[in-house]
Amino acid sequence: MAEQNIYILGIESSCDDTAAAVIHNGKMLSNVIANQKIHESYGGVVPELASRAHQQNIVPVVDQALNRAKISKNDLNAIAFTRGPGLMGSLLVGTSFAKSLAYGLDIPLIEVNHMQAHILAHYIEEENYSKPPFPFLAMTISGGHTQIVEVDHYFEMTVIGETIDDAVGEAFDKSGKILGLGYPAGPEIDKRAKLGNPKAFKFTKPKVDGLNFSFSGLKTAILYFVQKETKINPDFIKENINDICASIQYTIIRILIDKLKLASKQTGIKHIAIGGGVSANSGIRQALKDGEQKFGWTTYVPKFEFTTDNAAMIAIVGYLKFLEGDFSAQDTTASARLKI
Template sequence: MKKKNLIILGIDTSCDDTCAAIIKNNTVLSNIVRTQQIHKKFGGVVPELASILHLKHIVYVVKNAILKAKITTNAINAIAFTKFPGLIGSLLVGSAFAKSLAMCWKIPLISVNHIQAHILANFLEGVHSTNPNFPFISLSISGGHTNIIKVKDFLEMKILGSSNDISLGNLFDNIAKVLGFQYPWGRIIEKYAQLGNSKKFCFNKPKVKNLNFSFSGLQTKLLYFLKKKIKNNSEFVSQNINDICASFQDTVFEILFDKLNKTVQKTGIKNIVVSGGISSNIGLQKFFSEKSIENNWKTFFPKSEFSTDNAAMIALVGKLKYERNLFDKFYD
């Protein structure tokens, strides 16, 4: 179903950010994110509390997305929402609200895969001067997932590799906690790594078959390394924090590159799209930019505002599915 000016309301409540956005075709008219700061008190996201706060914030967020877009509700052609993956309670809030709103306004309802949306965020207008060409390989990295995905078209994707244990985001969080950092951990290791020597300490890379990852082994090795060093010098972490973070990050980047390089050799595809929250890491972007030049790859990173959880990417997938008449039933 093609429309000249297709307007979609996107809603995302996959974790602890309540998000709503309006897009017109591929152009973002508004992108509202309400972060739940209260989780700092608990040192991590509390799922039950996240659900309650989504209930509290979702009307405000959707209303402000519509107001900022300067449209009327009658102009909205469909509502897209995150169906999975994510925290089940948080997802239920978003899906129930989206279904109720779509029924009230008598417009189509469209469910969206959160990981797919992260990948396709690279196609929002203004993110790149030239969009990635199909097919491409997506490295999807965030707190909830670590995947290598072959993308043949907007809605045709195949997972080639994934983590056998914890996600890359979990690894960063766990190491940050061990180093004594406070929640939220996302940017802290990156911040210290920028000031350190990435070659100061050597951490062995785990050997994993095929295109899969394993990060629990690296986590264990780093923990034993720190335990041994602290036993001899109680101030070791504070004295070497920059170099520890830089060396850890560099090891992770090498692991990601090794797997991507194998993927390129296996598929012959040299277009690389990095997505998910960790794609906003400045060190990662610099590392892969250099590797891309060396290996003649074309590598794309989304803007920071579209790399972390947001509803603009959900609305974009909604628009693509609307054009293909891929709608949901209200009672599924």
Template sequence: MSITILAIESSCDETSAAVIRDGAILSNFIANQTVHEQYGGVVPELASRAHMQNIVPVIQAALQKAALAPGSESTGEAAAHMLLQSVNAIAFTQAPGLIGSLLVGAQFAKSLALSLNVPLIAVHHMQAHVLANLIEDPKPEFPFLCLTVSGGHTQIVLCESPLSLKVIGETMDDAAGEAFDKSAKLLGLPYPGGPLIDKYARAGNPNRFKFPEPQIPGLNFSFSGLKTAILYFLQENTAANPRFVEENLADICASIQHRIVSILLNKLKAAALTTGIDQLCIAGGVSANSGLRQAFTEMGEKYKWKTFIPAFQYCTDNAAMIAMTAHYKYLAGDFVDLSASPTARAEW
């Protein structure tokens, strides 16, 4: 018997739905929210309102796309309706995230599960980022290490099985994604600034400016000191030359990116050497950064480690990773009842 799951992701400002059948992703639709650009960051109230507008058309699109999979006898809305009636479970992101955004996805998932009389599966967002590495071939073998890097989290995760994940290193203050975005803001770049730093860095010299690397013991990270160092660096140089940023933007971006990437990969290298694990992955929104992807691949080649990077569409927040996690939870019989509530913060 095939196992088909509809998954919903709504933890921040992307509304996404995906359909998975027997571990294969059939569709993955994402609706982005541009309303936040004028505010320089995600506004929680506006995000939850946008989710309410987007969730129905996104789910319809995901179902219609999945209904076009080989073996389907019809297409369009009728096929989408037939597919919905045949799903075996509904999955949703339970935590962490913006509570208003999470509530939209959770309540919609509960309503669907109740109306279809199928089980409900709650998924931890950060666990799902890790399992994004299992969506496409080649896949890592267990055990593997995953560097999970996003706007709100920076972690090194030891993965012994799809549902046995342990955080062995994490940020003590700010996340790497936040360091990218705050640095971009200091440079006067519009939101979201992290991808723009990546863009300008490609034309810059990463060794032009030197920024400090925090000496944090163990496998933990810290980025607050780096952000402060960047702030003071820009204040000092723009005081001497008001056009400093404009004249040196590419080199500044390349140097900032180089330092953030080195902080991340030095810790991941230490984790690999400590555990003896040679299967390494990256995940999360920052794993879409070209500098990180290139340096990560080069590190793997240098030390003869096997490295894995999700496709771009599975790096940022998406429902395919929720669906993949839900697939393994379904096999394990890990369901929740309708009393399950989303939460803004949650440990693994």
């Protein structure tokens, strides 16, 4: 593989981060992300503002990615981009830019499924990182998705469990909003959970058949619990914030791990990989590591920079597709609800 000397530019614009990366023969040369701080004051991503910010950011971000990789655009062999799923306005910016650049340079265009990319981020060449062997189970957990996927090969994936309502990232963010924490609340809950008692307050786990998830009932239970306690003691949140965060996080992690245990038992697969923004959570990482001892799993946890939305994961999928000659036509269009 390495003898071919292949440079892939990856472009990611599915939500509120504008990202570009260069992969050379599977190894990352650059991974640039422009975050959009503007959404924090709204407590969530505003689609119209996101797409406008992508338009401003995309040229400088791509330019920086090429500069950091120490190559020119003429060295590129293909352009990979996120076709979906995501916010339509945001996806359109990345898709249009990628199509134009590929057309102008007369090189192949490669469309990438964002959710597949979270899983295949594990195949970026990294020193001292062993890649999951096929078949393995991947749990993709983010603000918009919660899925368990059976992965038989790079592009042979089957979703065997998913959320029937809210994603796990939403459960963290909405719980944080109830507690008066900023957006996104996940990292703040994680930080406070380390200081609290995870068994201080008990929240009931939703009963969902099979390998599917549900988080809306938990979110409602947390809301009612906080309302009830603050009626009795107006300072309840302030006085118990760390314990509340620890209890919420503990419950969410138990839901995820219980479903993974069931998936592993049903499939007989003991190689477990995680991906997506919520996989940056220290409690989830620790629970997976514990699973190695308790259940005989081998677990694969990506570097922090490959957990949130980034373009290196798009570029590595582009590289794998390039090797297979799997290119896209210029008339390809963005798709907000693309399935694995």
